[in-house]
Amino acid sequence: MMILVLVAVLATGFACGRLGWLSFLAPVESDVVLYTLYVMVFTISVGLGAQYREGEGEKISAKALLYAFGTVAGTLLAAVPMSLFLPVSMKDAVIAASGMGWYSLSTGLVYAYSPSLSVATFVCCVSREILAIFAMPLLIKKFRRPEVVSVGGSATINSCIAAATVSGDNSIVLYGILVGSVISLFVPLLIGFLTGL
Amino acid sequence: MKIMIIYLCIMGAGIALGYRSDGFSSKSATRSRFQTVCLLVILFLLGHQLGANEEVAASVGTMGLTGLCLGIASMAGSFLVVWLLRRALEGPKSPHSGEEDAR
Numbered sequence: 001m002m003i004l005v006l007v008a009v010l011a012t013g014f015a016c017g018r019l020g021w022l023s024f025l026a027p028v029e030s031d032v033v034l035y036t037l038y039v040m041v042f043t044i045s046v047g048l049g050a051q052y053r054e055g056e057g058e059k060i061s062a063k064a065l066l067y068a069f070g071t072v073a074g075t076l077l078a079a080v081p082m083s084l085f086l087p088v089s090m091k092d093a094v095i096a097a098s099g100m101g102w103y104s105l106s107t108g109l110v111y112a113y114s115p116s117l118s119v120a121t122f123v124c125c126v127s128r129e130i131l132a133i134f135a136m137p138l139l140i141k142k143f144r145r146p147e148v149v150s151v152g153g154s155a156t157i158n159s160c161i162a163a164a165t166v167s168g169d170n171s172i173v174l175y176g177i178l179v180g181s182v183i184s185l186f187v188p189l190l191i192g193f194l195t196g197l
Numbered sequence: 198m199k200i201m202i203i204y205l206c207i208m209g210a211g212i213a214l215g216y217r218s219d220g221f222s223s224k225s226a227t228r229s230r231f232q233t234v235c236l237l238v239i240l241f242l243l244g245h246q247l248g249a250n251e252e253v254a255a256s257v258g259t260m261g262l263t264g265l266c267l268g269i270a271s272m273a274g275s276f277l278v279v280w281l282l283r284r285a286l287e288g289p290k291s292p293h294s295g296e297e298d299a300r
Contacts, residue, residue, distance in 0.1 A: 006240055013241040017248020026249065029242045040235045041204060042211040043228050049215020051223035063286060070279040078274020079267055086263045096264060097271045104236045107243055115246065115253045116260050122243075123264025128272055135272065143280065144287075150279035151272045188204035196199065 006104075007126065030112070037108045041188060048181060064146070064175070068182035071150040072190075075100060091194065092117050098190040099125040100183050101132070101155030106191055113195040128152070132159035140167045149176045154187060156180035 016022050079097035083090040096117055099106030103125035111118040132152035136159045139148045149172065152159040160176030163169075215221045221228075247253045253260075 006236065009237050010240045010244040013244020013246075014248035014254075015244075017245040017250070018254060020249070022245060023249070025242065025245060029246050033239055033242050033246075036235050036239050038203075038207055040232055040239075041207050043232055043235075045208045045211025046215035046221050047223050047225065047228060049212035049217075050221040050225075051215075052212070053216045053219075054223055066286070067279050067282060070282040071275040074275035074278030075271040076274075077278065078270040082267055082270045086266055087259060088263055093267060097267050100271075104239060108239050111243055111246065115250050116256045118243065119247060119253060119257055119260040120264035120267065123261045124268040124271065125264075127265045127268035131268065131272060139276075144283060146283045147276050147280040150275040153271065153275065185208070188208070192202075192204050 010122070033108050033111065037105060040105065044184075048185075051181070064179055065182060067146040067150065068179045070146075071153060071179070071183055072100070072186050074150065075153060076190075088117070088120065091197065092120075095191060095194045096121045096124050098187065098194060100187050101125050101128040101153035102184055102187045103129070103155075106187055109188060109191045110195070125155070129155040129159070132156070136160065136163040137167070139163075140169070140172070145169075145172050145175055146179075148172070149179050152176065152180065154180045154184040 075097050076094055079093040080090055082097075083093035086093060088096070092114070095110060095113065099110070099121045103122050106125055107118050107122040110121040129152065132155065135151050136148050139151065140163045148163060149156055149160065156176035156179065160173045163176075164172050215223075247257075
C-alpha cells in the first residue's frame with residue numbers, strides 16, 4: 001500500500017512539473033532534495049547504531065555478511081551485460097542497479113548525475129521490490145534463505161514477510177532485515193563512487 | 198568521490214550517535230514518521246523536477262523499460278551469485294535443513 005502512495009506522490013509531482021505548476025520551487029528543489037537526503041541518511045544511520053547498541057546488530061555472522069557482499073556483487077555483475085541490450089552505457093547501467101531496491105535514496109542521488117537515469121533507477125528499484133514480494137514466497141519452497149533473501153536487495157522487509165507467511169519460517173524476516181541493512185550501507189557509497197568516476 | 202566521502206561521514210556520525218546515546222531507539226515511531234515525510238517531500242520534488250525537464254519527460258518510456266530490465270537482471274544476478282556462494286560454503290542442502298546461515 002505504501003509503495004502505491006509513493007508512486008502516486010511521484011506521479012503527482014511529475015504532473016505538476018509537466019503542467020508548469022509550482023514553478024517557483026525550481027530554484028531551490030535540488031538543494032532541498034540534497035539536504036533532505038543528508039538528513040534521511042543521518043536518521044537511518046542513527047537507527048542502525050541504536051540497533052547495534054541494543055544487540056540486534058551483533059546477530060549477523062561473517063557468513064551472512066559474505067552473502068550480503070554476494071548480493072551486491074551479483075547485482076553489479078548482472079548490470080554489466082545488460083548494458084549491451086539497453087540504451088545506457090555500462091557505467092549508467094551499474095549506477096541504476098546500485099540502488100539495490102532503495103528507491104527513496106538512490107533516485108535522489110542519481111538525479112544529480114543524470115535526471116533521465118534517475119527515472120531508470122526509480123523503476124529498477126521499485127520493480128525489484130515489487131517482484132521480490134511475488135518471487136520470494138515461490139523461491140523459499142525450493143531454495144534456502146541466503147539466495148532467497150538476495151533477490152530483494154536492500155528492500156527485503158515486505159518480501160520477507162510474504163515469504164515467511166508462505167513458509168512459516170518467521171526467522172527469515174529478521175535475517176532479511178539484517179542482511180538488507182548491510183546491503184543498504186553500500187547504496188550511497190556505491191552511487192557516490194560511481195557517479196564521481 | 199566527494200559525495201561518497203560526505204555520505205560516509207554522515208553515516209559514521211549517525212551510527213556513532215545511535216550507538217553511543219541511550220536516547221535513541223532502533224524502533225522509534227517518531228523517526229520513522231519523520232523519514233516518511235522526508236521521503237514524500239523528496240519524491241514529490243523529484244517528480245516535479247522530472248516533469249519540468251523536457252528531455253526526461255520524452256525518455257520516461259525508454260528509461261522506465263530500461264529500469265525494469267535492470268531490476269529483473271539484478272534480482273537474477275544476486276540470486277545466482279549467492280546461490281553459488283552458499284553451495285560453496287554450505288553444500289547443496291535441502292531448504293531449511295539448518296539455521297546456521299542466519300547467524
